[in-house]
Amino acid sequence: MTHLVQVVILGLLLGGVxxxxxxxLTLMFGVMRIVNLAHGVFIIxxxxxxxxxxxxxxxxxxxxxxxxxxxxxxxxxxxYAALFPRIEGSPRFTEMTVLLTFAIALIAEGxxxxxxxxxFRTTDPPYKTDAxxxxxxxxPTAQFYAAITSIVLLLGLWAFLYFTRTGYAVRATMQNRTAxxxxxxxxxxxxxxxxxxxxALAGASGSLISFLFPFFPARHWQWIAILLALIxxxxxxxxxxxxxxxxxxxxxxxxxxxxxxxxxxxxxFFGALFLILLIRPQGLFGHQARVG
Amino acid sequence: MTQVEEREATEPADAPRAKExxxxxxxxxxxxxxxxxxxxxxLARPWIGQPFNYVMQMGIVVLMWIAMSSSWNLxxxxxxxxxxxxxxxxxxxxxxxxxMLVYLGWSxxxxxxxxxxxxxxxxxxxxLITLRTRGPSFIIxxxxxxxxxxLIFDNWDLVGGSNGLSLPLPPFPVETVKIPFYxxxxxxxxxxxxxxxxxxxxxxxxxxxxxxQDETKAEVAGIDTRRMKIAAFSLSAFxxxxxxxxxxxxxxxxxxxxxFIIGIAAQMVLMVIIGGxxxxxxxxxxxxxxxxxxxxxxxxxGSSELNIVITGLILLVVLLFFPLGVVGTLRERGxxxxxxxxx
Amino acid sequence: MSLLELHDVTSGYGYGPDILNGVTLTVETGRSYCIxxxxxxxxxxxxxxxxxxxxxxxxxxxxxxxAIGGTRPDLVLATGVCYVxxxxxxxxxxSVKENLVMGAFLERDKAVIAERMDRxxxxxxxxxxxxxxxxGTMSGGEQQMLALxxxxxxxxxxxxxxxxxxxxxxxxADQIFEIIGSLADLDITLLLVEQNVLSGLACTDWAxxxxxxxxxxxxxxxxxxxxxxxxxxxxxxxxxxxRPSAPDGEGET
Numbered sequence: 001m002t003h004l005v006q007v008v009i010l011g012l013l014l015g016g017v018x019x020x021x022x023x024x025l026t027l028m029f030g031v032m033r034i035v036n037l038a039h040g041v042f043i044i045x046x047x048x049x050x051x052x053x054x055x056x057x058x059x060x061x062x063x064x065x066x067x068x069x070x071x072x073x074x075x076x077x078x079x080y081a082a083l084f085p086r087i088e089g090s091p092r093f094t095e096m097t098v099l100l101t102f103a104i105a106l107i108a109e110g111x112x113x114x115x116x117x118x119x120f121r122t123t124d125p126p127y128k129t130d131a132x133x134x135x136x137x138x139x140p141t142a143q144f145y146a147a148i149t150s151i152v153l154l155l156g157l158w159a160f161l162y163f164t165r166t167g168y169a170v171r172a173t174m175q176n177r178t179a180x181x182x183x184x185x186x187x188x189x190x191x192x193x194x195x196x197x198x199x200a201l202a203g204a205s206g207s208l209i210s211f212l213f214p215f216f217p218a219r220h221w222q223w224i225a226i227l228l229a230l231i232x233x234x235x236x237x238x239x240x241x242x243x244x245x246x247x248x249x250x251x252x253x254x255x256x257x258x259x260x261x262x263x264x265x266x267x268x269f270f271g272a273l274f275l276i277l278l279i280r281p282q283g284l285f286g287h288q289a290r291v292g
Numbered sequence: 293m294t295q296v297e298e299r300e301a302t303e304p305a306d307a308p309r310a311k312e313x314x315x316x317x318x319x320x321x322x323x324x325x326x327x328x329x330x331x332x333x334x335l336a337r338p339w340i341g342q343p344f345n346y347v348m349q350m351g352i353v354v355l356m357w358i359a360m361s362s363s364w365n366l367x368x369x370x371x372x373x374x375x376x377x378x379x380x381x382x383x384x385x386x387x388x389x390x391x392m393l394v395y396l397g398w399s400x401x402x403x404x405x406x407x408x409x410x411x412x413x414x415x416x417x418x419x420l421i422t423l424r425t426r427g428p429s430f431i432i433x434x435x436x437x438x439x440x441x442x443l444i445f446d447n448w449d450l451v452g453g454s455n456g457l458s459l460p461l462p463p464f465p466v467e468t469v470k471i472p473f474y475x476x477x478x479x480x481x482x483x484x485x486x487x488x489x490x491x492x493x494x495x496x497x498x499x500x501x502x503x504x505q506d507e508t509k510a511e512v513a514g515i516d517t518r519r520m521k522i523a524a525f526s527l528s529a530f531x532x533x534x535x536x537x538x539x540x541x542x543x544x545x546x547x548x549x550x551x552f553i554i555g556i557a558a559q560m561v562l563m564v565i566i567g568g569x570x571x572x573x574x575x576x577x578x579x580x581x582x583x584x585x586x587x588x589x590x591x592x593x594g595s596s597e598l599n600i601v602i603t604g605l606i607l608l609v610v611l612l613f614f615p616l617g618v619v620g621t622l623r624e625r626g627x628x629x630x631x632x633x634x635x
Numbered sequence: 636m637s638l639l640e641l642h643d644v645t646s647g648y649g650y651g652p653d654i655l656n657g658v659t660l661t662v663e664t665g666r667s668y669c670i671x672x673x674x675x676x677x678x679x680x681x682x683x684x685x686x687x688x689x690x691x692x693x694x695x696x697x698x699x700x701x702a703i704g705g706t707r708p709d710l711v712l713a714t715g716v717c718y719v720x721x722x723x724x725x726x727x728x729x730s731v732k733e734n735l736v737m738g739a740f741l742e743r744d745k746a747v748i749a750e751r752m753d754r755x756x757x758x759x760x761x762x763x764x765x766x767x768x769x770x771g772t773m774s775g776g777e778q779q780m781l782a783l784x785x786x787x788x789x790x791x792x793x794x795x796x797x798x799x800x801x802x803x804x805x806x807x808a809d810q811i812f813e814i815i816g817s818l819a820d821l822d823i824t825l826l827l828v829e830q831n832v833l834s835g836l837a838c839t840d841w842a843x844x845x846x847x848x849x850x851x852x853x854x855x856x857x858x859x860x861x862x863x864x865x866x867x868x869x870x871x872x873x874x875x876x877x878r879p880s881a882p883d884g885e886g887e888t
Contacts, residue, residue, distance in 0.1 A: 035428045037435075086612055091649060098374060098431050099565070099611055106558060106604030114597040165740075172726050172737055179724035181708040182686060182717070183785065184741040188707075221554050225439045228432040236428060263447055270440040274421055277433060281425035 002136050007254045009137060015250030016147035017208050020154060021223070022230045022242040024201030027157075030174040030237030031194040034084070034097040038104040039202055040224030045108060046072055046206020047215045048116055054123040054210075061123050062149065064207045072203025076196035079104070084195075085188065105220065112217035123210040146208040153204055154243065157197070161239075170194050174237060226266055229273035235286025245284065322631035330478055334471045348470035352542065354583050355477035359535045360556075361563035361575035362484040366528035368561065369570040370497060371521060372504030373423075374431050376557050377438030378532060381411040383551030384441075385533025386540030387451055390459055393541070400541040401476055404534040411533025415526035423521045426507050435554075442552035456547035459540070473542045480538065481576075484531035489572050489634055491527075500524055504570065555600070562607050568617030572634035577618050638664040638824050639685065639716075639793055644694035644704070646677075646684040653692065654680040656848035662793070667818070667825035669835040669856060672845035678828040679721065681845070682795045685826075686718035687711035698793070713741055717791035721798035721828075723782040727771030731762050734770050734781055738788030748788070755784040758814065776807035783814065787821075794818065795826040800834065812838045836860050 021043060028034045049071065050064040059067075083104075087096045130141040161167040169190045172180040181187055209215065230249055234241020249269055257265035276283060333351065337344050360382065368374050388407040389400035400407075422433040446454045462469060491497040499520045502510035511517050540546050559582065567578025585606075589599050614621050622628040639662040646655040655677040662668060670678045683689045685696055687708035696704035703711050726734050735755060739748045756763040759780045765773065770781055779799055786794055799815065800808035808831065816838035818825055829835030836842055836856040844852040844859070852865065859865055 029428070035431065083612075089649065092372065094428050095372065095374060095431075096611065098428065099561070100608065102376070102558070102561070103604045103607035103611065106607065107601050108604075110597045110600030110602075110604060114595065114601065165743075168733075168737060169740070171729070172740075175726040175728050176724050178688065178720060179726055180737075181688060182712065182720065182724060183737050183789075184709040184712040186707065186709045221435075222439060225432075225435050229436050232429050232432050263443070266443060267440060270436040273433060273436050277424060277429060278421050281429060 003258075004255075006137055007258045008251050009139065010143065011251035011254030012247060013139070013143040013147040014212070014254070015247035016150035016154075017205060017212065018227070018230065018250050019243040019246035020150040020201055020208070021205040022227050022234070022246050023154060023157060023239055024198035024205070025227050026231040026234065026237055026239055026242040027170075027194055027201075028198040029231065030239070031170055032084070032097075032191045033094045034195070035094060035101065035228070036198070037098060037101040037224055037228075038108060039101075039198070039227060040220035040222075041105045041108040041112070041217075042072060042075070042199060042202045043206045043209060043223060044215055044217060044220045045112060046203040047121070047210040048112065048206075049203075050207045050210040051121050051123050054125070060125055061207050061210050062125075062145065064210075065149070065204055068203035068207045069200045072206075073196045073200035075203075076199025077192055079199070080192045080195040084191070088188075105224070109217050109220060116217065118216050118218065120214045120216050121210075122214045125211055128211055142211055146212060149204075149208060153201065157201070157239075160197075166190070166193060222266060226269045229269040232283055233272050233276045235283030238283065238285040241283055241285035316630075319631045319633065327482070334468075334474060337468075345467075345470055348474050350583070350587075351474050352470065352477050352539075354580055355474070355481035356535045356539055357559065357563060357579035357583055358481040358576045359477070359484040359531045360560050361567065361579045362481075362488045363528045363531045364560040365488055365564050365569065365571075365575045366491060366500075367521075367524050369564055369575070370491065370500040370504060371524045372570075373521060373525070374561065375434040375525070375528075376431060376554070376561070377434035377436075377441075378528070378560055379551055379553070379556040380438055380441045381415060381529040381532040382536035382539075382556065383445065383548070384414055385411050385536030386546055386551050387445070387457075387536075388533070389537030390457055390540050390546045391451065393459055394457065400537045401472060404476065404480070404537040407537040408530040408532075408534035411529040411536075412526045415529035416522060419522040419525040423518060423525060438552060438554060438557060442548055445548040445552060452546070454548060456545055456550075459544045459546065461544055462541065470542075473538060476538045477535065480531050480534050483534075485572070485576055487527070487531070488575070491524075492572050492635055496520065496523070501570070555603075558603060558607075562603060562610075564617075565607065565615075566610050566617055568619030568621070568623075571617070571619040571623075573632040574617050574619040577632065581618070636664045637661045638699060639826075640695075640697040641681075641685075642695040642697070644681075644684060644696060645692045646680055646689050647692065648680075648689065654848055655684065657694065658845070658848070658850050659694075660843055660850055660853065662824060662826060663841075664792075664824055665819075665822065666841055667827065667839040668841045668843060669827045669829055669832075669839040670843045670845060671829065671832050671835065671859075672851075675847075676845040677848040678845055679797050680848075682718055682797050682826065682828060683720075685711070685716060685795065688718075709741070712789065715789075715792035717786045717789045717794050719782050719786050719794070719796045719799070721801050723778050725770040725778055725781060725785070728769060730767045730769055731773075731781055732766045734785050735762070735788050738785035741789070751788050751790060755787050758787070758817075759784050775803050776810065779803065779807075779811055780814075783811075791823060793824045793826065795828075797828045798830060799827070800829065800831045808834065833860070 025036055025039045028036045046068045049068050050061045053059040053064045053067060054061060083100055087093060087100065090096050125142065127141040131138040132141055132144060161171055169180065169185045170193070172183070172185055173187050173190050177187060230245045231242050233249065234245035249272055253265040253268040256268045334348065340347055364375065364378050385407040388410045389403045392398045392403045393400055418437060422430050445451055451457055464472060491500070499510065499515045502513065502515060503517050503520060507517055536551060540550070543550065563578035563582050564575045565578070566581055567576065568574030586599065589602050593599065610617065616624060619628060619632055623633070641658050641660050643657045643659055644655060645653050645657050647653045658681065670681065672678055680689065684691050687703070687706050687710070691704045694704065695702055698714050698716055701714070703714060703716070726737060729737065735752055736748065739751060742748055761777060761780060762784055765777065770778065773781065796815065799811050803811065812834045815825070815827065825839065827835055827839055836859060839856050842854060842856045842859045843850060844865070852859070
């Protein structure tokens with residue numbers, strides 16, 4: 001029993017980071033109907049930023065957030081403005097976004113592999129192997145900090161969405177794009193900002209992932225597959241679904257990993273995806289109409 | 293006046309088109325000549341000399357990709373459902389025939405159709421689940437399927453896990469060992485192009501195109517869209533599985549990384565988009581162009597990283613500037629040669 | 636004085652055919668208009684094109700003398716043109732209050748917003764009682780009232796309403812028409828598209844008859860109601876359309 005609680009604790013800590021990654025992805029789908037296959041590769045790119053800031057100037061990965069968050073926000077704005085307005089009004093917009101971001105993912109993956117090689121990397125902050133002991137349970141320090149940071153960033157996202165004028169515009173656009181337009185929301189501007197925010201979250205996740213999981217360029221496919229499975233489970237475009245899905249699946253993946261070995265933990269996500277498609281294709285918090 | 297509108301006006305597409313009989317005849321002549329040339333190519337061995345095996349190998353590769361892209365086109369082109377994990381069928385075909393060879397001693401040349409059918413059965417089961425929904429969930433499920441299958445094969449002892457599975461060498465002399473593989477791939481490639489042609493000119497193909505255009509309207513029009521989608525998805529697995537069987541045997545060594553890497557799916561997608569989605573000849577054109585390009589880029593840059601970058605860049609440029617692909621763009625401009633106009 | 640002028644406007648969806656075929660018409664300030672015509676006549680397309688949701692392929696749209704054709708919807712709204720689509724386009728996950736606040740999205744002064752909201756509550760007391768209910772859970776009639784209320788939060792000069800009675804029970808629809816008829820007292824120029832022609836004409840001063848994307852007849856509403864030829868040609872299916880119409884929202888263009 002103690003052991004199971006320990007596994008659940010570890011799962012929840014990681015779940016926070018998964019939630020951070022998935023919320024950016026589901027935000028992009030919710031606001032713009034973009035399925036961003038390049039989300040994973042940008043997370044890995046941010047890992048490299050954190051890695052070299054750690055190797056070079058010796059910045060702690062948490063300090064590297066000061067770089068990754070604004071940097072990837074800007075990259076997001078540029079990528080959005082350069083590509084997506086061109087395909088606006090395309091009759092099969094979402095499908096086009098899948099193909100376009102697939103292309104971006106390949107380009108970025110190849111470039112990362114070319115410059116940084118395919119070697120496994122990881123940042124090694126001093127607290128990486130530390131743990132906090134609470135009674136019988138141990139909480140790895142690095143995971144704990146990462147989870148706290150994720151929660152803070154997610155709360156920030158929530159506050160932005162519910163308490164700022166632009167946040168209202170983002171939510172309005174998610175719920176009904178036409179309605180947002182007719183009440184005076186500049187949806188192009190809102191979409192650009194939302195894409196930038198999604199990418200900023202990817203950047204932040206990269207800083208955190210850099211010391212939690214070893215990374216190399218081609219690793220992003222596994223991440224994106226896991227994250228996409230997760231947001232389908234939660235309901236495409238549902239932030240609540242992404243967060244709940246991330247926590248539940250991370251815990252399940254922890255249990256699977258504990259019972260069958262870490263190799264099989266990604267199977268949890270894929271298995272859950274097929275299960276949800278079988279019993280509730282619109283996802284836990286999704287609306288049938290939205291997926292159409 | 294675009295061809296597309298004209299075609300819509302004369303649907304069903306196999307309605308006789310009087311003014312095209314002359315181009316139809318020239319098309320038939322070109323195709324017959326091309327087929328004959330491909331059939332006779334191995335007989336030219338004495339004249340080709342030393343590079344014969346290279347020529348055969350290139351033939352095998354091109355034909356394999358034609359089979360793969362033409363098959364992908366059934367679901368990704370006609371039906372408009374993008375599959376990013378179609379090489380799962382490739383791997384399943386490869387391993388199915390490989391296992392039958394290792395454990396039963398049956399030659400993959402004989403079991404390739406059976407492996408194709410196994411891939412179809414697998415596609416059907418997967419399709420039952422993933423094609424319940426429309427839109428992006430399907431695409432996501434194909435990506436998950438690919439990673440999931442790769443993971444299973446990596447850790448499955450029966451198939452040798454990530455170390456792979458050695459196959460007995462084919463019982464042919466070294467100088468002519470490529471020839472049977474060449475003919476097998478030729479049959480598979482021609483079969484898949486012919487399948488694409490038949491589908492394009494059938495009521496089934498019409499239903500698939502209707503789904504691609506507007507699934508809700510297709511449903512309202514009385515099309516059982518789910519059945520059609522599942523049929524297209526499983527059908528598109530057949531020749532991919534068979535190609536995997538032959539390809540795996542030609543390597544005489546099966547490893548998950550040969551089959552279950554996303555790069556292969558990327559090539560399939562790219563070939564069809566370059567050639568022209570939803571056209572009959574487009575996937576073959578795309579396959580030829582891309583194999584040639586890969587050959588050049590590997591010899592020029594030598595690194596697979598840059599090859600990935602180039603693949604991505606081409607995909608990006610084609611999507612943004614020539615979304616109709618070679619065949620589609622040429623047709624729109626009225627420059628499509630008759631022997632490529634199969635739609 | 637003319638408020639809105641369309642000159643030879645042609646418009647349609649995506650790469651599809653022209654739905655609106657060179658329409659020229661003038662909307663006078665302070666009047667209320669009903670656009671009638673058979674399905675596919677281009678009534679909704681006209682409203683969407685004026686609202687900036689569709690870009691005119693040809694022709695000019697002038698609002699208060701300045702060209703608005705092809706302008707972004709939020710900029711069109713800022714000039715005082717407000718559009719209520721036939722699906723009502725509410726924010727289903729937001730409360731009644733949030734929907735109303737979103738209606739005044741372009742207004743940043745909180746006091747002004749509160750003042751406008753009070754006025755909306757006077758017209759629609761129901762909304763005040765449902766302040767925190769999610770819009771998606773309300774009945775059709777209440778949703779239509781919220782859509783109208785949200786439009787009034789803009790304080791529009793021109794209000795365009797598309798099929799307000801769609802899917803509503805007859806007595807609820809009558810209630811909506813009564814409210815629409817009273818909008819004239821608020822100095823709002825009204826452009827109404829309505830399948831339920833009798834009710835639509837009854838609550839407006841003037842009518843445009845569209846058919847196949849072209850303007851056929853322009854006349855005072857009561858005159859149209861009395862014209863036996865028009866009644867026969869275009870209002871003949873009145874009995875059919877007065878029942879809750881089929882929800883062919885997308886099909887109606």
